[in-house]
């Protein structure tokens with residue numbers, strides 16, 4: 001590089017660089033790509049007012065096309081990007097254009113030539129203006145990451161290829177940049193022109209009416225008319241400006257021609273102000289270094305504004321990393337330490353498991369059911385609900401019941417006793433409850449296994465061997481717990497099947513069932529009498545007779561009083577159940593009936609004498625056969641052949657009312673009793689599962705763990721960490737350390753920033769003279785860009801015209817006599 005180092009001049013933001021660097025480090029430590037977005041700085045003003053010169057002086061590099069006949073004709077967006085220094089403290093400095101990607105310009109005068117050439121390429125060689133940006137990046141170890149924009153100057157009279165509306169076009173272009181609320185405006189006005197006619201101030205007034213982000217820059221103080229000075233301008237007495245003015249002396253055209261360096265120019269500027277007594281009391285607002293300082297203060301304010309958010313982010317990261325680190329724990333070498341650690345893990349695991357089952361888990365989900373709630377769901381919404389939906393007669397047709405009744409009576413004729421078929425059928429239905437009950441236990445077992453996997457997932461990450469062993473132990477233990485639950489469920493169902501308690505208070509009972517059945521049968525048979533008149537006719541007499549008779553006997557049964565004692569000894573004929581329900585004996589009581597074909601007592605007799613009829617018929621046939629012997633074969637008729645009984649026999653079709661009632665009674669009894677059993681099962685199965693499986697696990701898990709795993713010879717193996725965990729612990733420890741460091745740095749930053757604001761020390765390494773005399777930080781206590789006319793703090797605090805907005809600086813507009821100015825006011829300049 002031909003030029004002197006950047007640091008030798010007055011690079012913008014140089015004093016802020018250390019703070020920003022620290023912040024960038026913090027961002028990097030947080031693993032975040034984002035950086036602090038500093039406000040953009042744009043220079044606006046009339047043509048040849050000295051904008052490029054101001055920008056160059058601020059950057060400390062000689063690279064912009066300047067001169068009376070060389071104009072900025074395209075916006076130049078200049079991105080300063082900090083590069084890392086080499087170990088010797090130096091670093092490459094180069095420029096790169098967006099339109100020439102990959103081409104590095106190490107010679108800054110070449111950069112200037114490329115800007116000119118690129119301007120000509122787009123805007124033509126004859127004064128043409130274009131709003132198409134030229135984007136240039138300057139990489140240097142000594143710059144702040146900030147974007148500066150050099151804008152074309154405002155012109156009034158079109159020249160060369162400029163269109164007639166050139167002024168309007170340029171104004172629109174400028175406005176598009178400076179209206180952005182985060183853009184700092186350097187409103188450049190030459191001292192040798194009338195400030196009231198300043199295009200820069202007029203446009204800035206429109207873009208920033210509150211004056212929170214506009215700094216007035218008065219150039220060319222060296223070429224003012226003899227006898228005049230810029231005191232009043234700088235003091236804001238001509239046009240007040242909230243952030244005030246800075247007067248500068250840039251290189252003249254002659255200096256440019258003589259290739260005067262920026263360092264020399266800064267020195268010359270200092271001498272200029274030193275030699276002018278009129279500016280001796282205004283040192284804080286004279287010179288490029290003061291302008292840089294003013295900008296630094298604004299940047300510091302911006303940085304201060306982002307600090308709380310950054311702190312909060314670091315804090316959050318710290319908390320989570322600290323927790324992570326805690327989970328990795330410390331490495332324990334001693335047996336005693338390992339024992340204590342293992343014991344602690346086993347106890348915590350057992351507690352966590354219990355908490356999960358009981359629903360006391362801290363990390364309880366609000367999105368789905370978990371832990372014990374899932375167990376409850378399985379019991380109530382799956383198991384109980386499924387049982388409730390089962391109809392015990394669902395897969396039992398009337399034929400099935402009739403067959404069962406026939407089978408129950410054996411070779412004898414069917415007496416009406418639905419008790420036996422009822423018992424057979426109800427047992428069948430009860431047996432059906434076994435499978436869902438066992439399935440329910442399985443489901444709960446699966447749930448417990450799932451819960452065990454979810455316990456202490458993060459804590460046990462570092463001990464995969466222990467985790468595996470624990471999973472094995474709990475898996476085995478749960479399987480062991482499943483067995484007694486399943487046995488118990490088996491017993492519950494067996495108990496229910498073994499003893500059909502017809503005395504259960506909730507059981508409908510035979511008499512009630514019979515009564516209901518008769519009613520139902522009667523009402524359902526009415527249409528049949530129309531459709532099957534023949535059947536009805538054949539059954540008519542006995543059926544109605546039976547009906548009456550059955551009702552009569554039923555009434556007698558219900559009342560428990562026998563109206564026909566003489567015909568039927570109560571003790572033998574009736575079996576009185578403990579519930580008071582009477583069932584009629586299925587046995588014939590020949591002793592009392594007097595003869596086998598006569599009156600046979602039993603429920604069948606209630607329903608009429610078909611059996612009796614059949615019996616007497618059969619008997620009369622047989623007696624007749626005995627009384628009348630066969631005289632000869634000739635006399636006999638040809639032999640009557642019986643048809644072969646088919647392999648599968650079904651009860652012959654019958655539509656007798658007896659059977660209909662029998663079937664209905666059976667169904668009623670089935671439903672009623674099934675309900676009782678179902679309720680028992682719904683109640684007892686979950687109890688069995690909870691007792692043998694769930695609660696037993698809660699109670700015993702810890703003991704089982706200790707028994708199986710707490711063995712000194714196993715400590716080493718179980719607490720062995722995979723290498724990966726050791727590495728992660730190391731990394732987490734490092735991250736934690738870095739974050740703690742970052743947090744501490746952040747704590748100190750505001751103090752450091754205050755130092756920068758006061759203009760002390762940090763500018764020293766740049767080789768610039770110490771900037772003294774700026775008031776203290778008490779003036780910069782608000783939020784960045786927060787000042788507005790609505791902000792009482794910014795309005796009311798007007799000591800010496802200096803406002804307490806962060807963008808209101810010590811040398812903000814004041815009349816020098818402590819007289820406050822009205823704030824943010826711009827004259828309307830036509």
Ligand SMILES: Nc1nc2c(ncn2[C@@H]2O[C@H](COP(=O)(O)OP(=O)(O)OP(=O)(O)O)[C@@H](O)[C@H]2O)c(=O)[nH]1
Pocket residue numbers: 045046047048049050051052053054065066067068070071072073151152153154219220221222223248249250251252253254256
């Ligand atoms: N004597 C003196 N000359 C200056 C000062 N500032 C700028 N100049 C000269 O004024 C001329 C214009 O300066 P530039 O920096 O190109 O002005 P500009 O506003 O960027 O011009 P445009 O881009 O054309 O609008 C140059 O010849 C500078 O040397 C100053 O403070 N004192």
